[in-house]
Amino acid sequence: xxxxxxxxxxxxxxxxxxxxxxxxxxxxxxxxxxxxxxxxxxxxxxxxxxxxxxxxxxxxxxxxxxxxxxxxxxxxxxxxxxxxxxxxxxxxxxxxxxxxxxxxxxxxxxxxxxxxxxxxxxxxxxxxxxxxxxxxxxxxxxxxxxxxxxxxxxxxxxxxxxxxxxxxxxxxxxxxxxxxxxxxxxxxxxxxxxxxxxxxxxxxxxxxxxxxxxxxxxxxxxxxxxxxxxxxxxxxxxxxxxxxxxxxxxxxxxxxxxxxxxxxxxxxxxxxxxxxxxxxxxxxxxxxxxxxxxxxxxxxxxxxxxxxxxxxxxxxxxxxxxxxxxxxxxxxxxxxxxxxxxxxxxxxxxxxxxxxxxxxxxxxxxxxxxxxxxxxxxxxxxxxxxxxxxxxxxxxxxxxxxx
Numbered sequence: 001x002x003x004x005x006x007x008x009x010x011x012x013x014x015x016x017x018x019x020x021x022x023x024x025x026x027x028x029x030x031x032x033x034x035x036x037x038x039x040x041x042x043x044x045x046x047x048x049x050x051x052x053x054x055x056x057x058x059x060x061x062x063x064x065x066x067x068x069x070x071x072x073x074x075x076x077x078x079x080x081x082x083x084x085x086x087x088x089x090x091x092x093x094x095x096x097x098x099x100x101x102x103x104x105x106x107x108x109x110x111x112x113x114x115x116x117x118x119x120x121x122x123x124x125x126x127x128x129x130x131x132x133x134x135x136x137x138x139x140x141x142x143x144x145x146x147x148x149x150x151x152x153x154x155x156x157x158x159x160x161x162x163x164x165x166x167x168x169x170x171x172x173x174x175x176x177x178x179x180x181x182x183x184x185x186x187x188x189x190x191x192x193x194x195x196x197x198x199x200x201x202x203x204x205x206x207x208x209x210x211x212x213x214x215x216x217x218x219x220x221x222x223x224x225x226x227x228x229x230x231x232x233x234x235x236x237x238x239x240x241x242x243x244x245x246x247x248x249x250x251x252x253x254x255x256x257x258x259x260x261x262x263x264x265x266x267x268x269x270x271x272x273x274x275x276x277x278x279x280x281x282x283x284x285x286x287x288x289x290x291x292x293x294x295x296x297x298x299x300x301x302x303x304x305x306x307x308x309x310x311x312x313x314x315x316x317x318x319x320x321x322x323x324x325x326x327x328x329x330x331x332x333x334x335x336x337x338x339x340x341x342x343x344x345x346x347x348x349x350x351x352x353x354x355x356x357x358x359x360x361x362x363x364x365x366x367x368x369x370x371x372x373x374x375x376x377x378x379x380x381x382x383x384x385x386x387x388x389x390x391x392x393x394x395x396x397x398x399x400x401x402x403x
Contacts, residue, residue, distance in 0.1 A: 001193055002274055003038035005142070005151075005159070006335075009361070010223035012035050012039040012113070012230075012399055013039070013113060013114045014039060014040050014041040014042075014045050016363055019128075020041065020116075021039035021040055021041050022040070022041060023039065023040045023043070023046065024038055024039050024143065025038045025039075025040070025046065026355060026384070027099070029205045030192055031365075035082070035226055040083065042183075054399055055259050057096050057191065057356065059295040060147055062289075063079050069239040071119070071239065074109060074224045074225060074226060074381065074382050075097070075109060075110060075176075077224070078109065078110035078112075078223075078224035079095060079110055079111075080084070083105055083110035083111055083112050083113070083224060083310035084110050084111065085097060085098060085108055085109075085110055085111070085358070086108070086111050086206055086221055086223075086358040086360070087150040087357060087358060087359070087361055088204075088358075088360035089203060089204050089205075089358070089360055090201075090204035090205050090206040090360065091130075091201075091204045091345070092360070093111075095316055098307050098356075098358075099126045099357075100359035100375065101359050102216060103354055103363050103364060103366065103367040104214065104215035104219065104363065104366075104367025104368070105215075105227075105367070106134055106213060106214055106215055106284055106354075107224070108138055108215065108356060108357070108358060108361070109223035109224040109225040110223060110226055111180065111206060111221055111222065111223045111224070111246045112214070112224075114200070114201075114206055114207075114234060115183075115184070115187045115200070115207075115208060117191060117196060117200070118191065121191060121194065121196050122196065122240075122243070123240065124198065124202075124240055124316070125194040125352060126147070126197065126201055126202050126203070127196060127200065127201055127345075128256055129398075130201050130202075130203065130204040131203070132202060132203070132315075132316065132317075134188045135166075135313070135315045135316060135317060135318065137249060138315055138318060140311065140315060140319055141319055142314075142319060143310060143319060143339055144185070144320050144335070145223070145311070145313060145318070145321075146317045146335060146336075146337035146338060147313060147337050147338070147378075148337075149311060151376045152240035152337075152339075152378060153242050154243065154337060155242075155244050155246065155313060155376070155378070155386055155387055157241070157242055158195070158239055158240075158241040158244050158245065158246035159246035159340075159387035159388045160246075160378070160387075161193045161195060161239050161246065161247060161250055162237050162239040162247065162376075162388055163388050163389070163390070163392075164189075164193075164241060164391070165186055165189045165193070165237050166186075166191055166235060166237045166245075166248055166250060167391070167393065167394050168185055168193050169185055169186055169187075169209070169235045169237065170181050170235070170250065170252055170394075171395050173227065173233060173252050174178070174224060174227070174254065174255070174282065175226070175227055175228055175229040175231075175236075175254055175255045176227065177224050177226065177343070178222075178223070178224055178226050178227070179211035179213065179220070179222040179223055179225060179227070180222045180223055180224055181335075182209070182211055182222060182233075182235060183207045183208050183209055183211065183222035186209040186235070186237055187200075187208035187209075187210050187299075189241055190208065192304075193239070193241065194241060194290060195239045195241035196240040197237075197238070197239065197240070197397065198238035198239060198245050198247070198316055199238055200242045201284060201301075202316065205219075205360060206221060207221055207222045207229050209235060209236060209237050209238075209288065210222075210234070210235070210236035211233055211234070211236075212233065212234040212236070212361075212372070213227070213231055213232070213233045213234075214231055214232060214233075214369050214370075215363045215364045215367050215369055215370060216234075216361055216363050216368040217304055217307070217345050217347070217353050217364060217372070218234070218236070218304075218345055218361065218362060218372060219237070219360045219362055220360075220361050220364050221358060221360055221361060222251075225226075225308055227254045227328070229254060229255030229256060230255060230256065230257050230258065230261075230283075231250065231254035231255075231257075231262075231308050232253060232254065232257060232261050232265055232369060233251065233254060234249055234251040234252055234254055234370060234371065235249060235252065236248075236372075236374065237249065237251065238247035238316065240316075240355070243314055244311065244312075244313050244314050244385065245312050245314075245316045245386060246312075246376055247312055247316075247341050247343075247374060247376050247388070248341075248375055248376060248388035249372055249373065249374040249376050250341075250345065250373055250374075250397075251265050251268065251269075251371040251372055251373060252309040252397055253265065253397070255362060260319060260348060260369075261297070261348075262399075263344065264301065264348050264369055264370075264371050265298065265371045266400050267295065267296065267301055267346060267371075268296075268301075268344060268371040268372060269347075269373050269385065269400070270295055270338070271291075271292045271295050271296055271303075271324075271344045271346060271373075272292075272343075272373040272375065273322075274291050274292070275288045275291055275292050275342045275344065275375065275376065276294055276342065276384060276386060278291055278303070279302055279334060279342075279377055279379060279383065280334065280379065280382070280383045280384060281333075281334055281335055281336050281379060282325070282333055282334065282379075283334045283336065283352065284330070284331060284332070284333050285320055285321075285322055285323075285330040285331070285332050285333070286323070286328050286329070286330040286331075288305060288309070288322050288324065288330075289303070289322075289324050289325045289326050289327075289328045289330070290326050290327075291323070292324045292326075292344045293325050294326070296337040296344075296346050301326045301346050301347060302346070302347045302349065302351035303324050303326075303344065303346060303347075304324070304325075304344075304345035304346070304351055304353060304370070305323070305324075305351055306353050306362065307322045307343075307345060308322050308323045308324060309321070309322030309323075309324070309339060309341040309342040309343050309374075310322065311338070311339065311340045311342055312339055312340060312341055312376055313339050315320050320332055320338070320340055322340055322341070322342055324342070324343075324344040324345065324346075326350070334379045335379060336379050336380055337378075337379065338378075338379045339360055339376065339379075339387070340376075340377060341374055341375065341376050341379065342374070342375065342377060343372060343373065343374030343375075344372065344373065345370055345371075345372045346370065346372070347364050347369070347370045348364075348370070348373055349364060349365075349366040349367075349368030349370040349402040350364070350365060350366050350368075351382070352364075352366075352368070353365055374388075375387070375388045375389070376388045
């Protein structure tokens with residue numbers, strides 16, 4: 001649930017730790033600033049946040065309307081609501097746009113306060129601490145788990161719910177919709193299904209899904225920027241339900257896109273399809289990167305090397321790692337009962353990436369566009385089951401599937 005100045009203070013999350021907040025900065029009260037980003041659960045959190053929080057008092061006031069020369073400015077409008085720019089991998093906020101040599105047309109926008117999760121929803125350990133301690137210390141970081149039939153049954157259900165939630169997000173995408181609104185849809189749908197949005201507070205990630213627009217490769221943070229006609233946007237959804245995670249993403253067109261963007265998105269989709277067709281017992285993990293790179297190169301595109309597919313189940317990320325590029329050094333072969341993701345990130349220009357000041361948003365080094373598709377896959381005795389496969393009810397958003 002989004003907090004704003006009209007909510008009771010007890011329904012607003014602490015700026016620092018995201019626990020229910022009962023205290024508010026006295027200076028913010030004096031200036032009549034919004035309660036969001038000014039509320040704290042304890043004096044200790046208030047003191048720890050003071051160095052960054054005090055900047056709010058000099059940059060925001062209750063008189064700000066978000067209109068510049070009669071035109072609504074998304075940055076100013078968001079700041080006026082108490083939204084702020086994300087820094088330090090989600091652990092800090094600032095009312096000032098960070099200084100950065102942006103590689104393309106996109107800029108960071110303010111983000112809304114953290115959405116709350118009802119107490120009755122089962123959650124992973126990082127929901128409260130920001131650190132996935134169980135995941136980090138697990139034996140499955142160094143060996144690949146063979147899932148039991150009971151685990152697989154739970155994963156099927158979780159992945160189906162994840163697919164339904166991504167489909168809801170896809171239906172909302174159009175010019176003028178903010179990525180924050182997409183995040184709200186994903187968050188509320190996940191809660192309604194009894195699940196926890198896995199990205200939320202994972203290593204302090206501030207939102208419930210990732211939205212990566214245009215030159216953003218992955219881990220884009222949903223914010224106040226309205227989508228524009230001609231954009232492409234990847235929505236990455238992971239749901240924690242039944243004690244396990246289901247992970248998938250797709251890249252969507254916003255309005256009418258140019259031919260180059262259509263080729264990029266379609267070729268990326270094909271890269272994943274060709275990789276999935278390879279999956280069966282006995283295949284080496286390294287071969288996935290070979291088939292993806294071959295198809296990307298034939299279409300004049302490049303493959304990102306900094307991020308890879310991963311094992312998944314009761315842990316969000318674990319062994320095996322699945323590189324998407326050619327001549328990688330991944331060790332091991334696929335076996336029945338393994339579950340992992342394949343999620344190629346394909347760039348229109350060079351493969352290299354840069355990181356925005358928020359510590360999460362990875363963008364192309366040359367500012368050209370990037371696309372991605374992802375599925376969670378089960379290796380079967382005879383091949384592969386796509387646990388996050390499109391459903392008969394999935395929206396017809398990809399022209400090459402309906403022609």
